[in-house]
Amino acid sequence: MINIVKFIDRLTGWFGRAFAWLILLMAFGMGYEVLVRYVFNAPTSWAFDMSYILYGTMFMVGGAYTLARNAHVRGDFLYRLWKPRTQARVELVLYFLFFFPGVLALVISGTKYAERSWRYMEVSVFSPAGVPVFQFKTMLVVAGVLLFIQGIAQVLRCILCIRTGEWPPTVEDVEELEDQLLKKAAAGELDKAQQIAHGRDDT
Amino acid sequence: MTDPQIALMMLGIFILIIFLGFPIAFTLMALGVAFGYYAYFNPSRMWRSYDRAVEAGADNWELWHTWASGLFNNRIFDLFVNQTYSVMANEVLTAVPLFLFMGYIVERANIVDRLFSTIYIAARRLPGAMAVAALVTCALFATATGIVGAVVTLMGLLALPAMLKARYDTGFASGVICAGGTLGILIPPSIMLIVYAAASGVSIVQLYAAALLPGFLLAGLYLVYIIGRSLLQPSVAPKPRDDEVGDVPVARLILMVLTSFLPLAVLIMAVLGSILFGLATPTEAASAGALGGLALAAIYGALTWQRLREAVYLTMKTTAMVCWLFVGSWVFSSVFSYLGGEHLITEFVTGLDMSPLTFLIMAQLIIFLLGWPLEWSEIIIIFVPIFLPLLPLFGVDPLFFGILVALNLQTSFLTPPMAMSAYYLKGIAPPHVQLVEIFRGCMPYLAMVLLAMVVLYNVPGIVFWLPEMIYGS
Helix, strand or coil: CHHHHHHHHHHHHHHHHHHHCHHHHHHHHHHHHHHHHHCCCCCCCCHHHHHHHHHHHHHHHHHHHHHHCCCCCCCCCCHHHCCHHHHHHHHHHHHHHHCHHHHHHHHHHHHHHHHHHHHCCCECCCCCCCCECHHHHHHHHHHHHHHHHHHHHHHHHHHHHHHHCCCCCCCCCCCCHHHHHHHHHHCCCHHHHHHHHHCCCCC | CCHHHHHHHHHHHHHHHHHHCCCHHHHHHHHHHHHHHHHCCCHHHHHHHHHHHHHCCCCHHHHHHHHHHHHCCCHHHHHHHHHHHHHHCCCCCCHHHHHHHHHHHHHCCCCHHHHHHHHHHHCCCCCCHHHHHHHHHHHHHHHHHCCHHHHHHHHHHHHHHHHHHCCCCHHHHHHHHHHHHHHHHCCCCCHHHHHHHHHHCCCHHHHHHHHHHHHHHHHHHHHHHHHHHHHHCHHHCCCCCHHHHCCCCHHHHHHHHHHHHHHHHHHHHHHHHHHHCCCCCHHHHHHHHHHHHHHHHHHCCCCCHHHHHHHHHHHHHHHHHHHHHHHHHHHHHHHHHHCCHHHHHHHHHHHCCCCHHHHHHHHHHHHHHHCCCCCHHHHHHHHHHHHHHHHHHHCCCHHHHHHHHHHHCCHHHCCCCCCHHHHHHHHHCCCCCCHHHHHHHHHHHHHHHHHHHHHHHHCCHHHHHHHHHHHCC
16 A cells, blocks of 8 residues: 555655656746847747746646655644644545545546637637647646545555554655754754855855 | 525535545535526426437337436536636636736745845844844845745744744744735735636726735834834844844945845836736736746756746646636625525515614625634635625725725734644744734734724725826726
């Protein structure tokens, strides 16, 4: 069972990390637009469409990745006080009531929506450049399917936790800087945290 | 039950599930879809194609198929997709990942250390010099990164030990860092204001212009407090002995300012200026800021592959967190208002017969209390929109309201029991620093936030002057 969880985490993690790099494309693309507009006085016709397509694609695909890393906001002021087993029991029920119905609706209605768009190879109406948006609308389905798969992994996690009494470890690839520092401090390595803060950790 | 009552039930269930700690975005989505299915339920539409298939004498498989697709023939599904798509194609929110990326890069650029020591040396003759330097560093760094936790932990590791070593009062030293780090969500270009703009429909450019002076006002109040308290009560911030200060030649100081303070200040001003004067959209300015941040990190020799990866992936996580919250919130709130929930709230509030001032105080008090258990993202995306339709009733400008909320949410980082800033600081502070002392140090800043709100209410010109001057009224 733990292997299925690991496999799903890797799958959504791969999608999330791969699509995260779109941020660089976005930064350089918009930078290029500003450059050609002011320096060469020749604005592009595609920059605006590009900006929201990249942004939308990014966060939609990243939804499942973020769920796997437990980074979606939750009001956890009571939750964190419970024993792991209680957390898992409550969460298991809530996944079926408040996760799968919404995600399923996203997959089904997203499919209809994307299908319609593919039928006439829809392009953006914001510019004459004719930037295609049918692939962008497909992201609704991709995001829904990834979330659904990740939901299965989360349910299995809950079951594992109910059995063993503790949460199976999540794969941590990156952490917020404050969390890295807090962890170092908690592990009694205050000097290492201080080195990072001084920017002397990798010289 | 009438529809508005059902809407209230929907809100009640939602609050219950928040208490249970389930991811909020998905809770909102599921509740929106479920209650929306009920709200838009239309049997004749649902059975239309099925009845037609029966009349045409279709086979069982065909019948099952039309029956199943009939189940999904409900307008909520169109609404759901449309609301989701409008988050995906939202032209205001496109700036969010870029500003986040800029923040994550700048926070990894090995810049705080230099910044703090430069400002300290420049300010060393002032009373409470180290606290002044800590505040200015916090404010500048928080403005550039917008990530409160990172500012507080980094400064807690750099400035706090330095201040304690200089025999500063523990509470006094902690308060400066906690309050200074939190300024990043108020002073533009802050991400919180973009999120408020997307949630309220107020122009982001106007919001940035409006937030600038209040941001300076609050930072100025903090500064006056620090210097004033150091003068009146020198024991909290003892004057360093001459040999502790050391002598730094002016030329060297100028060089330090040129290499640490100036680049970051120029980056922030370029980003903000190009937005305010209409040279670039916030999204374009944010991408320029991100590129500038990359250049800065490269110059400081901090642009390693590992750090770039971290910044990219963290940007993804935080963007997904904020934007999925929007997806859930927009689905939920459109169903809520379709059921008449919004109307019910408006009627209820009108029935209370409040004066505009009472309404403002009530609204801000509720937001203040919500800040105890919740974070700013949830408050702005989910709860502030409940107040927005009420604003015209009391003649409150949503722009003005937004600035008050931004000020108010400073407190959510500083008030117990869930004061994020204080906990971050406690986490990295030397063991003898007590949480109680940190809270005690934060209290004066809460009073100053309140004072700033009162001042803004009485002199609204502080908010409106700059937007009116740049864009006309």
